[in-house]
Amino acid sequence: MGEFELLARIRERLPPAPPSVRLGSGDDAAIVVAGGATATSVDALIDGVHFRREWCSLRQIGAKALAVALSDLAAMGSEPGEAYVVLGVPPDIDEDGCVELLDGMAALAAETGTTLAGGDVTRAPVLTLATTVVGHVTGPDDFVTRAGARPGDTLVVTGELGAAAAGLLLLERGSGDVPRVGGHYGYSTRGTSALVARQLEPSPRLGAGLALAAAGAAAMIDISDGLGGDAGHLAAAGGVGLRIDAAALPLAPGLDEVAAAAGRDPLELATSGGEDYELLAALPATRVDDAAAAVAAQGETTLTRIGEVIAGEGVEIRLPGGGSLAARGFDQLD
Amino acid sequence: MGEFELLARIRERLPPAPPSVRLGSGDDAAIVVAGGATATSVDALIDGVHFRREWCSLRQIGAKALAVALSDLAAMGSEPGEAYVVLGVPPDIDEDGCVELLDGMAALAAETGTTLAGGDVTRAPVLTLATTVVGHVTGPDDFVTRAGARPGDTLVVTGELGAAAAGLLLLERGSGDVPRVGGHYGYSTRGTSALVARQLEPSPRLGAGLALAAAGAAAMIDISDGLGGDAGHLAAAGGVGLRIDAAALPLAPGLDEVAAAAGRDPLELATSGGEDYELLAALPATRVDDAAAAVAAQGETTLTRIGEVIAGEGVEIRLPGGGSLAARGFDQLD
Numbered sequence: 265m266g267e268f269e270l271l272a273r274i275r276e277r278l279p280p281a282p283p284s285v286r287l288g289s290g291d292d293a294a295i296v297v298a299g300g301a302t303a304t305s306v307d308a309l310i311d312g313v314h315f316r317r318e319w320c321s322l323r324q325i326g327a328k329a330l331a332v333a334l335s336d337l338a339a340m341g342s343e344p345g346e347a348y349v350v351l352g353v354p355p356d357i358d359e360d361g362c363v364e365l366l367d368g369m370a371a372l373a374a375e376t377g378t379t380l381a382g383g384d385v386t387r388a389p390v391l392t393l394a395t396t397v398v399g400h401v402t403g404p405d406d407f408v409t410r411a412g413a414r415p416g417d418t419l420v421v422t423g424e425l426g427a428a429a430a431g432l433l434l435l436e437r438g439s440g441d442v443p444r445v446g447g448h449y450g451y452s453t454r455g456t457s458a459l460v461a462r463q464l465e466p467s468p469r470l471g472a473g474l475a476l477a478a479a480g481a482a483a484m485i486d487i488s489d490g491l492g493g494d495a496g497h498l499a500a501a502g503g504v505g506l507r508i509d510a511a512a513l514p515l516a517p518g519l520d521e522v523a524a525a526a527g528r529d530p531l532e533l534a535t536s537g538g539e540d541y542e543l544l545a546a547l548p549a550t551r552v553d554d555a556a557a558a559v560a561a562q563g564e565t566t567l568t569r570i571g572e573v574i575a576g577e578g579v580e581i582r583l584p585g586g587g588s589l590a591a592r593g594f595d596q597l598d
Numbered sequence: 599m600g601e602f603e604l605l606a607r608i609r610e611r612l613p614p615a616p617p618s619v620r621l622g623s624g625d626d627a628a629i630v631v632a633g634g635a636t637a638t639s640v641d642a643l644i645d646g647v648h649f650r651r652e653w654c655s656l657r658q659i660g661a662k663a664l665a666v667a668l669s670d671l672a673a674m675g676s677e678p679g680e681a682y683v684v685l686g687v688p689p690d691i692d693e694d695g696c697v698e699l700l701d702g703m704a705a706l707a708a709e710t711g712t713t714l715a716g717g718d719v720t721r722a723p724v725l726t727l728a729t730t731v732v733g734h735v736t737g738p739d740d741f742v743t744r745a746g747a748r749p750g751d752t753l754v755v756t757g758e759l760g761a762a763a764a765g766l767l768l769l770e771r772g773s774g775d776v777p778r779v780g781g782h783y784g785y786s787t788r789g790t791s792a793l794v795a796r797q798l799e800p801s802p803r804l805g806a807g808l809a810l811a812a813a814g815a816a817a818m819i820d821i822s823d824g825l826g827g828d829a830g831h832l833a834a835a836g837g838v839g840l841r842i843d844a845a846a847l848p849l850a851p852g853l854d855e856v857a858a859a860a861g862r863d864p865l866e867l868a869t870s871g872g873e874d875y876e877l878l879a880a881l882p883a884t885r886v887d888d889a890a891a892a893v894a895a896q897g898e899t900t901l902t903r904i905g906e907v908i909a910g911e912g913v914e915i916r917l918p919g920g921g922s923l924a925a926r927g928f929d930q931l932d
Contacts, residue, residue, distance in 0.1 A: 286635070286738045291745070291835070292673040292819060293637035293731075295738050301620070302636075303627035306718050306730060308684040313721045339626040350642040350684070350728040384640050384728075387647045394684040394718075394728030396640060397627075404620045404629050411625070485626060501625070 270359050270385055274366050281379050284400075285346060294381040296346060301404040305336035305397055311354075311390040319435050320464045322361050323368030327465060329393035330369045332488065334376060334468035335541040339486035341408040341477025342399030344470060346381040347373060349395050352388025376470055408473075412482035413502035413546035417573040420552060422472045422542045423565040425491055426523075426530060427516035429537025431456075431463030433526045459518050466541040471562030476545050479555035484545040490536040492589075494544055495579040502546070505576030510535075511584040514568040535581060535589065546573050604693050604719055608700050615713050618734075619680060628715040630680060635738040639670035639731055645688075645724040653769050654798045656695050660702030661799060663727035666822065668710060668802035669875040673820035675742040675811025676733030678804060680715040681707060683729050686722025710804055742807075746816035747836035747880035751907040754886060756806045756876045757899040759825055760857075760864060761850035763871025765797030767860045793852050800875040805896030810879050813889035818879040824870040826923075828878055829913040836880070839910035844869075845918040848902040869915060869923065880907050 271289065281288045287295040309329045311317055317325070330347055337344050349369065353362055362385070373380050378397070401407060434456050469486070476484060483502055487494045491508075499506045515534050523530035542565075547555055556567040581589040605623065615622045621629040643663045645651055651659070664681055671678050683703065687696055696719070707714050712731070735741060768790050803820070810818060817836055821828045825842075833840045849868050857864035876899075881889055890901040915923040 287741075287743060291743050292670040293639035293676070293733070293741075295635055295637055295674075295741055295743075297635045297738050299633055301629055301631045303629055304680070304682060304716060304730075304732070305627035306682045306684050306716060306728070308686060308718050308720045308722075308726075308728065310686060310720060310722050310726070312723065336626040340629075342627070346638070348638060348640045348730060350640050352642060352644055352726065382638060382640060384642050386642045386644060388642075388644050388726070389646065389723050392642075392644070392686065392722070392726055394640070394642065396638075396682060396730040398638070399627070404631050407621075407627075407629055409621060409625050409629075 270362055273363060277367065278370060278380055279374060281381065285379050285381050289382045294346065296381065298345065298400040300400055300402045301407065303337060303340045303342045303399045303407055305333060307333040307336065307395050309393045317391060322365040324464050325391065326365035326368030327372040329395045330372050330378065331466045331468050332541065333395040333397040334378065334470060335486040335488065337397055337399040338468045338470045338473035339484050339543055340399060341473050341481065341484060342401055343474065344376050344378040345398045345400045346379045347395060347397045348381060349383040349393060351383060351385045352392030353385065354388055354390050357391060376468065408477045408481045408484040410483055410485050410498050410501035413498055413504050413573045414482060415504055415573050415575045416549065417482055417546040418549045418552045418569055419506060419508060419544065419546055419571040419573060420555065420567050421514065421544050421570050422469050422559060422567055424514045424516040425540055425542065426519040426534035426537055427459050427462035428466065428539035429533040430516060430519045430522040431459040431461070433522055434460050435463060437526070456518060456522065459516065459522060463539065466539065467564065468541060469543050469565060471564045472559045473543055475558035475562050476543065476547070476555055479547065479558050480551040481545040481547045481555070484543055487540045487542045487544055488538060490538040491544065492535045492579060492581065498544060498546065499577060499579055505574045506571060506579045507574050508571035508579065508581045510581050510589060512568065512570045531589065604696055607697060611701065612704060612714055613708060615715065619713050619715050623716045628680065630715065632679060632734040634734055634736045635741065637671060637674045637676045637733045637741055639667060641667040641670065641729050643727045651725060656699040657702030658798050659725065660699035661706040663729045664703045664706050664712065665800045665802050666875065667729040667731040668712065668804060669800070669820040669822065671731055671733040672802045672804045672807035673818050673877055674733060675807050675815065675818060676735055677808065678710050678712040679732045679734045680713045681729060681731045682715060683717040683727060685717060685719045686726030687719065688722055688724050691725060710802065742811045742815045742818040744817055744819050744832050744835035747832055747838050747907045748816060749838055749907050749909045750883065751816055751880040752883045752886050752903055753840060753842065753878065753880055753905040753907060754889065754901050755848065755878050755904050756803050756893060756901055758848045758850035759874055759876065760853040760868035760871055761793050761796035762800065762873035763867040764850060764853045764856040765793040765795070767856055768794050769797060771860070790852060790856065793850065793856060797873065800873065801898065802875060803877050803899060805898045806877055806893045809892035809896050810877065810889055813881065813892050814885040815879040815881045815889070818877055821874045821876045821878055822872060824872040825878065826869045826913060826915065832878060832880065833911060833913055839908040840905060840913045841908050842905035842913065842915045844915050844923060846902065846904045865923065
């Protein structure tokens with residue numbers, strides 16, 4: 265397989281770039297004229313670390329590589345602009361496999377308004393994807409960082425928690441009813457299949473992120489490492505404490521059953537399982553109703569109050585029966 | 599090793615970011631306010647594909663990962679702005695190893711005025727680096743693409759050709775007198791050690807790229823795949839032909855001896871060896887003297903006339919005794 269031939273084949277499958285992308289893939293660099301301020305984030309997916317090829321299609325892997333990167337732009341309250349991908353191809357994936365993978369990425373790019381503007385294809389011992397995403401806004405203050413939470417703010421979270429962790433358990437136990445045909449949104453939205461879909465086909469909460477930013481979110485982060493861990497980042501960045509009401513957490517439908525079958529605590533899965541790619545935000549209490557309405561109007565997910573920002577530091581997750589859960593999250597190289 | 603601890607350790611080693619970088623590593627995304635037009639390029643280095651760890655230090659690998667990415671910005675005639683790195687860490691590299699690698703990258707960043715503005719650290723089966731670089735100019739027409747060569751233009755190349763290929767031969771034969779202490783510019787500039795250095799510690803020709811752009815270069819590309827292959831890209835992008843005079847090529851000192859010892863043709867190494875990371879440019883004949891003076895004034899390398907742009911297509915490398923060499927370059931996933 266020739267690199268140039270593959271790149272040409274990929275390029276001809278991409279839609280025309282918007283006017284801001286003056287030069288896309290095929291030169292030494294892409295040229296973009298956007299003005300204003302940009303947010304840039306990079307994310308890697310590596311076979312055996314972030315996914316297992318036997319669990320999913322190449323198309324799903326391509327889409328997930330872009331989705332997890334776009335989730336960081338969602339957490340900035342940014343629309344997506346361009347994406348650049350490094351694709352490391354192992355010996356057992358041929359040119360058609362590369363095209364399938366990039367078709368999955370291109371489909372999510374089209375759906376989210378992201379331009380695939382460049383990349384690099386190389387050999388690798390295992391399938392390796394590194395995705396860079398860039399978002400543009402008018403000025404730097406239009407972005408929502410992790411750092412702005414203030415005591416008295418309300419903590420909100422989009423969607424449901426624990427679904428991706430439950431989906432991972434199902435995949436590991438081989439009981440996930442996993443369709444292999446792939447395709448974004450190829451899963452049922454009900455039952456265990458929906459939990460597996462949340463693990464394999466995460467959706468970046470771009471609309472919710474924009475809605476939360478417009479509604480006055482003071483701080484925001486995406487939940488990739490688990491609610492406990494990412495709440496800890498939000499607390500540390502703002503120099504504040506977070507008090508989360510465990511009974512208020514929007515647990516994913518089916519989580520209880522999967523956790524029981526696996527002998528796991530559903531609350532632990534929901535708070536430390538990671539990979540839900542929902543958004544955690546702090547915003548003034550007076551703005552919560554507007555934010556919830558704005559998120560709902562986007563049609564992609566819901567917004568739930570889960571706690572409040574307090575003076576102090578750290579994260580406390582209060583249990584319904586009294587006592588509290590240690591806030592945990594991943595702190596490992598994964 | 600905790601990811602967050604490692605990231606904190608890396609962040610504290612980086613110099614303060616310039617005012618254009620409003621938010622560096624540590625949030626969901628970096629925020630940059632630059633205005634104008636941006637050039638963005640991504641490049642990957644993977645152990646066993648692009649380097650061998652037994653040949654070089656982690657510090658050298660970190661620097662090379664940034665250097666090869668910056669070479670693409672040099673070829674656009676762009677100053678470097680920000681860099682973002684995905685670092686995939688295998689089990690046998692510990693936190694100190696990661697810091698050594700990123701120190702190598704940070705040293706080259708400081709030397710070239712590049713801000714390391716973000717990244718992602720993950721586990722990987724082998725050492726894997728994916729580097730994204732962004733450069734800024736006032737407007738998109740300030741960049742030099744591959745596409746502007748016109749019949750009658752003169753072809754020029756910076757520096758010397760074949761050094762990296764000769765260095766690779768020396769490393770493969772175990773006769774490269776390879777110092778392992780690492781450090782950018784840690785090699786002698788003479789003899790086989792200099793050839794090995796060109797393989798392990800390439801220098802992006804950023805100053806020369808700026809000088810060529812300012813002098814009116816019509817098209818430019820960096821020589822990563824070999825002169826023959828990259829000249830082919832320049833010809834195809836411009837819809838022109840290129841005629842290169844083999845006798846005019848600036849062969850690296852020592853190339854003849856290494857090629858003879860290895861039973862290889864020095865001209866073949868110089869035209870298809872790749873990885874020299876010199877710049878190939880087309881510019882109006884009337885601008886060549888000014889361009890050469892401007893490149894020389896940068897103090898990093900020289901400029902040599904090697905041929906001309908003609909009507910037609912493809913690349914012809916004319917041999918001194920008559921006849922011509924097929925233009926070859928890498929077209930494989932490496």
